[in-house]
C-alpha cells in the first residue's frame with residue numbers, strides 16, 4: 203500500500219497487530235499519521251520471555267503511549283498452544299518439518315484478529331507490518347497478494363494460507379517499503395523500537411534457545427540408526443525429530459563425499475542419508491491447498507513454485523487433485539523438498555496459492 207493510498211482512507215478505524223517490533227510500530231505510526239483512528243492489538247502468544255511474550259507486550263504498550271493510541275492485549279496463549287505448539291510437536295514426531303509461521307498467520311493472527319476487531323471493537327480493518335502487497339482485482343473478484351518491494355524481506359510465502367475474507371479486511375502498509383526505509387521512518391517518528399534488533403529466528407526458537415530445546419520439552423529423543431538408501435548403517439542419531447530433509451551439518455557421519463538427510467522414518471526410527479543428487483525430487487504432492495490470487499481450479503497450470511522460505515522459486519506444473527490436494531511436477535529436480543513445509547505457487551510476484559508438502563507415499 204502506498205502512502206498516497208493510505209491518505210485516501212482518512213478517518214477510517216483500523217486495528218494494527220503490534221508485536222512490539224519495528225515493522226508493526228512503523229505500520230501503526232504511518233496509519234496514525236495518515237489520519238486513521240488506530241487501535242493497537244497485541245496477541246499474547248507464549249509464556250516466557252521474548253518478542254511474542256511479555257517483552258513484546260511491554261514494547262507495544264510503550265509504542266501506543268508514544269502515539270497516543272488505544273492498546274488492547276488479548277491472551278492468545280491457548281490458541282497458540284493448540285494451533286502451533288501441538289501442530290509442531292505432532293508434525294516433528296511424524297517425521298515432518300512443520301512450518302509454523304504460515305499456520306500462525308492464519309489460525310492465530312489474521313482470523314482471530316479480524317474476529318476480535320469486528321466483534322469486540324466494531325472495526326472492520328486490520329493492518330500488520332508484514333512485507334507483502336495486497337490489491338483487489340475487480341475482474342476476478344479476488345484479493346491478490348504480491349511479493350513485497352523489498353525482495354529480501356518479502357513475507358508473502360508465510361501469508362499463502364490467509365483466506366479471502368481475512369484479506370478483504372487487511373492493510374499492509376509496508377508492502378512498498380524496504381526494511382532500511384522502515385528503520386529510517388521509525389527514527390524520524392522517534393520511536394523507541396527504531397533501533398530494536400531484527401529477530402533472527404522463529405519466535406519459538408528465540409523463546410527456547412533452539413528448536414531442539416523446544417522439542418525436547420515435549421518429545422523424548424530415542425537413539426537410532428543413520429542409514430544410507432541401501433540400508434547400510436553409517437552412524438547413530440539422537441531422535442529423528444532433531445533432523446530435517448537437506449540437512450548436511452551435524453550428522454556426525456564420516457564419508458568420502460558430503461551426505462544429506464534425504465528422508466526421516468520415525469516408525470523404524472531411522473534417519474536416511476544420501477548424496478546431493480539423492481536429496482533432489484522432481485515431484486511432490488501437497489494438501490490443504492489454499493487459493494489466493496487464483497480462483498480455485500481443477501485445471502493444471504504452470505507456475506514458479508517455492509518450497510522453502512529462503513529457496514528460489516522453480517518452474518513447475520501444478521496439477522490440482524481431489525480433496526484440496528495437488529501434484530507438483532518440477533521442470534528440474536529440486537533440492538530438499540520437505541514434508542510439512544509449504545509449496546507456494548507464484549506467477550512473477552503474484553501469489554497464486556499454496557499447500558503443505560506431504561510425505562512420499
Ligand SMILES: Nc1ncnc2c1ncn2[C@@H]1O[C@H](COP(=O)(O)OP(=O)(O)OP(=O)(O)O)[C@@H](O)[C@H]1O
Nearest residue numbers: 219220221223224225226227243244245330331332
Ligand atoms: N504478538 C503479536 N500480536 C499482534 N500482531 C503481531 C504479533 N506478532 C506479530 N504480529 C504482526 O505480524 C507482523 C509480522 O510479524 P513477524 O513476527 O512475522 O515479523 P517481524 O518482521 O518481526 O515484525 P515486527 O518487526 O513488527 O515484529 C507484525 O509486523 C505484526 O503486525
